[in-house]
Amino acid sequence: MALRQASRVPSKSPSLDAAELLDLTDPAVVADPYPHLAALRAVAPMAWHSGMGTWLATGHAEAGAVLRDRRLGRVFAARTPQDDWDTFNWLHADSILDSEPPKHTRLRRLVAGAFGRGHVQRLAPRIEELAAGLLADLPDGDFDVLADYAEPLPVLVIAELLGVPEADRHHLRPWSQAIVRMYEVDRTPEVEADARRAAAEFAAYVEQLATDRAARPGEDLLSDLVQARDGSDRLSAHELVATAVLLLNAGHEASVNGFGNGLHSWLTAPDRPAVDVTDPSARARLVEEFLRHDSPLHLFERTAKEPATVAGVELQPGAKVAALLGAANRDPAVFADPDRFDPTRDPNPHLAFGAGIHFCIGAPLARLELEVSLRTLLARYPALEVVEAVRRPTFVLRGFERLVVAAVSRPA
Template sequence: MFDPRDPAFLADPYPTFAALREAGEVHRHDGLGLAIAVSHGAASQVLRHRGLGRIWTDAAPAERFVSFNLLHRNSLLENEPPAHTRLRRSIAGAFARGHVERLRPTVRALATDMVEELAEKIASDGEADLLELLAEPLPVQVIAELLAVPPADRELLVPWSNAIVKMYEYGLPEAGQQAAERAAGEFAGYLRELAADRAGNPGDDLISDLVRAELTGDEVVATAVLLLMAGHEATVNVLGNGVHALLRHPGQWRRLVADPALTDTAVEELIRFDAPLQLFERTATTDLEIAGFRVAEGEKIAALLGAAARDPAVFDRPDELDLGRAPNPHLGFGAGIHYCVGAPLARMEIAAALSALAERLPGLRPAAEPRRRPEFVIRGLRTLPVRA
């Protein structure tokens, strides 16, 4: 079985996933302490089965992780019905008030400006880091616009998000755990102040809508944190992993440059080809079976999304990048009741970035080997040097 900290595995986990699929649809991974579903069918069952839930267990010892646990205990992602139903109804209702469409011109302008800065940096220095100048700043600026975070405070958001999400990895050192709790406390405190301000001075933003909805103060804070962490991490890594894949398949990049109509299917294919979220856990609320594998009540099982995305039973030539692939039933945004509520916004951001890159930098190519993040669950790059 694979070691999730092995650099060779992290560089390219997909041959290992293929071998696991050949051996069976579900396996016990003793190192992770749970079962993993590696076929598309089994992973889809894990995400949709009503006998499997997101049952939050406080990080321990609880007194050391007060803020981290509070954010997750009140999160849409970590609750099941009836709490999940109430939270999702309020959050989806807020999103349905036109926030995504309202932001479309802003997202397009942000992406265009950032790609222009990237092009200028390449022109002056010969190369530039696409992660630093586009993939990382774009989603955080979009989420900040969605929440109407004051511009002077926006530089605080990424460090908070980066510290908190490291708690989702396996074997995080003590210093990382302390940093995650500290970031959770600071982020929660900041958002409480922002929500209190919006309660008295509502605006045309998502926090104002959440304050007006049937949410507690803790739920408003937890929802805003979830939107930033999920929206930021997913989009950063789809853009980083995706552009890296395009530059390693220059024929597909030229195809996108020549045919902008491929942008929407390209977004879906980049999410599938190198999944930004590799693993999603669920807990059994009753005894059940997934693809013949028995899961007892209280035991955990995870959908290994990266493996499901390369399943040849569902995807023709799954190890090939095909920007015109359709249909493309990837599970990158989840499935079932926990399907990502921010998926339309993420798709819009990724499409805007790809369109701006193809138009302004059609000759984009690698400048050096990128550096990869040393984490397994959230798969991404630290740098992506490019030239044109």
């Protein structure tokens, strides 16, 4: 749907410019955004940001309204020049994440049908096996729990899910990281060049793999996606590749950052609450608090497709509005003592996986992966402490570059 380009100034003058309170490129905000987000939420849970040309929703109710309102959509703006950005553009335009009904409805139905054939459930023992294999190579002393464990594990899991041969798996994370750096607010020409190259290489690889699966189907998700049909309908070649790339990009980023952020929050909590991770219910609550307390994704943008009043704000077609998920997940109107890490929190209606029609289709896999990897790690290292923590200098995808931990005690 073609939309009129929104003005940099809203049709109704706002009483507050969020740019006065929140600069998402400020290193202090990137390092610890929560006090800044809380200050903005306290005075305007839905505020206009002149620097970004976007309305920002920092309240839980307001962010939820932005995510669920069908008058707002994901409107992908193709990058130019087209010849340079061709593959990058269609990888997004033909994905579930950047599509709207009726295309989104069709894609999600086809992908969910392939996803629902037991692929996630059958992966549980394999995730545990892969996690144990990574742990077997870890030292008895300090180690980087991200580089040595949390980062390689989801790549291995998604590779297993899609049927990527072991010899090719080392390409996946560099390709993915290069593409997702484009989602930050402070991109450089080097970042853009890396993203174009990675998109072209990643798409070409998946196209070849899909061609092989069409000729020789396996028991993997990619084989099911190649054959996915709903009556006479099926995924196009571009839609198939875009789906596979999205599963890896979104899947591993959420898992790595959710694990690292949550583990750091738990291990550095002032009261360091104990959790019996052998208890499935306690473990599930712990994972939900991992996702809420320091969310892996902080910004999800939508565009008004028609005139709409959302969370009390009048929007014209083309107007941009972003749900700040990390801010919503610490809204004191919904979460008691929101800055405290509480692994017993129940209910825990966080928005880390989004809401509405764009709720993360891989959420069940991410939750399973976090639960199994956490239980497996703590079975070997029952007590850990943080030795060094280095944040990534990014706001949208929040995580650590390094998270070095030490085992305080370990079974014989």
